[in-house]
Amino acid sequence: MRNTRSGNVPIEEAIRRLLGAVEFHPETETIPVAEARGRVTAEPVLARSSTPPFSAAAMDGIALRSETVVTATPSRPVRLKEGRDFTFINTGEPMPGFADSVVMIEKVTVPEEGWVEVREAVPPFKHVRQPGEDVAEGEVVLPARHRIRPVDLGALLAAGVEELPVLRRPRVAIIPTGSEMVSPGIPLKRGQLREFNGTAFAGFLEEWGADPERRNVVPDRKEAIYRAVLDAAAACDMVVVNAGSSAGSRDYTPEVLDELGTVLLHGVAARPGHPVVLAVVKGVPVLGLPGYPVSAYLSLNWFARPLIRHWFGEGEERPRQVEARLTREVRTKTGSEDFIRMRVSCVNGEYVAAPLPRGAGVTLSMVRADAWLRVPADSHGYRSGDRVRLEIARPLESIRRTLSLTGCDDPLLDRLGAIVPLFWKGGSVSREFTGDRAGLSMLYRGDCHAVAVHGEGWQEEWQREGIRLARVRLAHREMGWVTVSHMDGTEPWGPDTRFIRRPPESETERKLEARLKGSLRFSPGERVEPSHWKAAASISEGTADLTVGPRSAARAFGLGFMPLWTEPLDLILPVRFLESGGGRALLEALRSGEFRGEAERLGGYDTSESGEVTVL
Ligand SMILES: Nc1nc2c(c(=O)[nH]1)N[C@H]1C(S)=C(S)[C@@H](COP(=O)(O)OP(=O)(O)OC[C@H]3O[C@@H](n4cnc5c(N)ncnc54)[C@H](O)[C@@H]3O)O[C@H]1N2
Numbered sequence: 001m002r003n004t005r006s007g008n009v010p011i012e013e014a015i016r017r018l019l020g021a022v023e024f025h026p027e028t029e030t031i032p033v034a035e036a037r038g039r040v041t042a043e044p045v046l047a048r049s050s051t052p053p054f055s056a057a058a059m060d061g062i063a064l065r066s067e068t069v070v071t072a073t074p075s076r077p078v079r080l081k082e083g084r085d086f087t088f089i090n091t092g093e094p095m096p097g098f099a100d101s102v103v104m105i106e107k108v109t110v111p112e113e114g115w116v117e118v119r120e121a122v123p124p125f126k127h128v129r130q131p132g133e134d135v136a137e138g139e140v141v142l143p144a145r146h147r148i149r150p151v152d153l154g155a156l157l158a159a160g161v162e163e164l165p166v167l168r169r170p171r172v173a174i175i176p177t178g179s180e181m182v183s184p185g186i187p188l189k190r191g192q193l194r195e196f197n198g199t200a201f202a203g204f205l206e207e208w209g210a211d212p213e214r215r216n217v218v219p220d221r222k223e224a225i226y227r228a229v230l231d232a233a234a235a236c237d238m239v240v241v242n243a244g245s246s247a248g249s250r251d252y253t254p255e256v257l258d259e260l261g262t263v264l265l266h267g268v269a270a271r272p273g274h275p276v277v278l279a280v281v282k283g284v285p286v287l288g289l290p291g292y293p294v295s296a297y298l299s300l301n302w303f304a305r306p307l308i309r310h311w312f313g314e315g316e317e318r319p320r321q322v323e324a325r326l327t328r329e330v331r332t333k334t335g336s337e338d339f340i341r342m343r344v345s346c347v348n349g350e351y352v353a354a355p356l357p358r359g360a361g362v363t364l365s366m367v368r369a370d371a372w373l374r375v376p377a378d379s380h381g382y383r384s385g386d387r388v389r390l391e392i393a394r395p396l397e398s399i400r401r402t403l404s405l406t407g408c409d410d411p412l413l414d415r416l417g418a419i420v421p422l423f424w425k426g427g428s429v430s431r432e433f434t435g436d437r438a439g440l441s442m443l444y445r446g447d448c449h450a451v452a453v454h455g456e457g458w459q460e461e462w463q464r465e466g467i468r469l470a471r472v473r474l475a476h477r478e479m480g481w482v483t484v485s486h487m488d489g490t491e492p493w494g495p496d497t498r499f500i501r502r503p504p505e506s507e508t509e510r511k512l513e514a515r516l517k518g519s520l521r522f523s524p525g526e527r528v529e530p531s532h533w534k535a536a537a538s539i540s541e542g543t544a545d546l547t548v549g550p551r552s553a554a555r556a557f558g559l560g561f562m563p564l565w566t567e568p569l570d571l572i573l574p575v576r577f578l579e580s581g582g583g584r585a586l587l588e589a590l591r592s593g594e595f596r597g598e599a600e601r602l603g604g605y606d607t608s609e610s611g612e613v614t615v616l
């Protein structure tokens with residue numbers, strides 16, 4: 001194999017190389033208008049006929065010759081006889097040959113059957129649509145290389161076009177690889193993983209106008225991958241191989257592509273998404289994309305999207321941007337451009353943003369990402385408070401309707417977020433675990449809308465600083481030891497216990513320390529997990545033994561639970577926010593049967609005070 005490994009090509013340069021290496025000549029196909037949404041016109045489309053095809057009334061009323069009413073005034077109305085001077089007419093009906101104008105029905109009176117009176121003069125062609133007013137035969141309806149939208153469909157039919165020539169969509173083969181990958185629908189055995197990138201890829205490709213073709217999972221065997229790529233390149237216009245592009249002993253994609261065709265590059269200067277291999281096999285572009293979903297979707301977007309636009313002869317696309325203030329620092333290493341998923345919300349009219357988890361395998365962080373921060377390869381990142389430009393991944397309207405919640409964690413908050421859209425159209429909740437006290441400081445700085453707190457400890461931090469704050473009761477929750485074994489009432493704490501701690505500054509850690517009177521000390525290397533749910537999941541998987549958490553998390557995973565204390569779980573937020581649309585919806589959600597239902601299903605909550613407001 002030639003030396004194509006470990007390149008570090010900037011994304012824009014990689015796209016240029018890829019587009020420069022392939023030439024497309026898509027065929028034209030003729031399809032009915034009703035099937036044309038999202039397709040791209042092959043040539044200009046001209047109107048076949050005019051709309052309206054005849055001169056037509058634009059209002060309900062009477063059709064007449066305008067000259068017959070030139071003298072009409074309110075005091076000297078003109079009397080007209082039906083059939084001789086006028087006919088009644090409805091909107092859209094053809095104008096009778098003798099008439100040139102329409103008087104609206106509201107403007108005439110009927111003194112007796114067969115007669116009307118008109119009280120004002122009308123100019124010729126009043127309320128008359130001329131033939132071809134909308135579209136005239138031979139007019140250009142759509143230019144060449146135009147992506148067809150719903151409005152275009154209406155204009156095409158109005159212009160007498162029933163079918164039209166469009167460019168054939170590129171067929172894109174998707175080849176998932178990996179002996180441990182199992183297609184959807186087949187139960188997983190231990191050690192196997194669900195293959196899901198293929199389905200997500202197909203969704204993206206369809207959205208971008210291609211015709212995706214999902215192929216079966218190919219095991220990590222060189223010959224199998226060779227065969228699969230060769231077959232796909234013969235049948236399709238583009239090929240996506242996922243994954244096996246990295247340095248593992250069974251990562252055959254680069255080797256296979258080198259044998260089958262020309263490798264353009266291996267490795268882009270981006271994190272995540274570095275191990276990309278781009279090649280051309282028998283004139284067909286082949287994208288070897290990394291396996292981790294975040295890297296996979298990002299790199300598909302970098303390369304498949306411009307390729308598809310190139311196929312259709314469309315120009316470059318610029319993502320929409322927004323300027324936001326960072327609420328925490330973003331540190332990066334130099335050498336590669338970093339693509340950082342961000343949560344964004346709008347607090348007091350200002351966009352604020354914080355980084356989401358950076359792991360390339362965290363699919364949910366992609367679901368929750370509002371925007372991307374691109375940190376240039378020569379930068380070490382940004383400080384908290386810096387203003388940065390972000391590429392948005394969700395419409396700004398929905399970002400503006402995002403309730404940003406910091407503070408402590410509880411599964412009930414997750415469920416609350418999930419039902420908020422039922423009470424707030426287009427609304428959503430985005431959460432960041434910061435602990436009570438840090439959350440309060442963020443609230444004072446205008447970095448979030450509300451803070452989830454538990455117990456009473458937050459009150460020590462609480463300062464008014466001119467903001468009127470309210471406390472809204474979520475529920476009371478039961479906290480306790482969560483462990484895999486049955487507990488007999490003694491504290492389940494031994495020398496070898498693999499303990500998952502709460503973050504060091506958290507209220508739960510403080511309470512626990514007070515309770516155990518210093519016998520529990522943080523030791524270096526100890527595992528900290530801010531999410532109660534994920535901590536319980538780890539215990540259930542056997543990678544840890546013990547944590548402190550809410551009964552709901554223990555119950556969800558069938559774990560043992562030994563109660564320690566019961567505490568209130570509250571939201572602290574400005575009174576002014578409670579009075580906004582989002583605030584009212586939040587209260588409505590908290591007082592709803594849906595919320596109580598969620599709490600009951602989770603278990604371990606008392607919702608008798610849910611939604612109660614106390615102004616502080
Ligand atoms: N020694 C090194 N190890 C790794 C490096 C490296 O430079 N040196 N790079 C890391 C980076 S960065 C990435 S990204 C991954 C990409 O590796 P591959 O492209 O070879 O991907 P696989 O190892 O085959 O898969 C990794 C992982 O991705 C998930 N996956 C893969 N395919 C699918 C699919 N179709 N659907 C859903 N999920 C998929 C799965 O969790 C795999 O385990 O390599 C690092 N390692």
Ligand code: MOO
Nearest residue numbers: 272273274295360
């Ligand atoms: O390139 Mo990997 O995609 O950083 O995780």
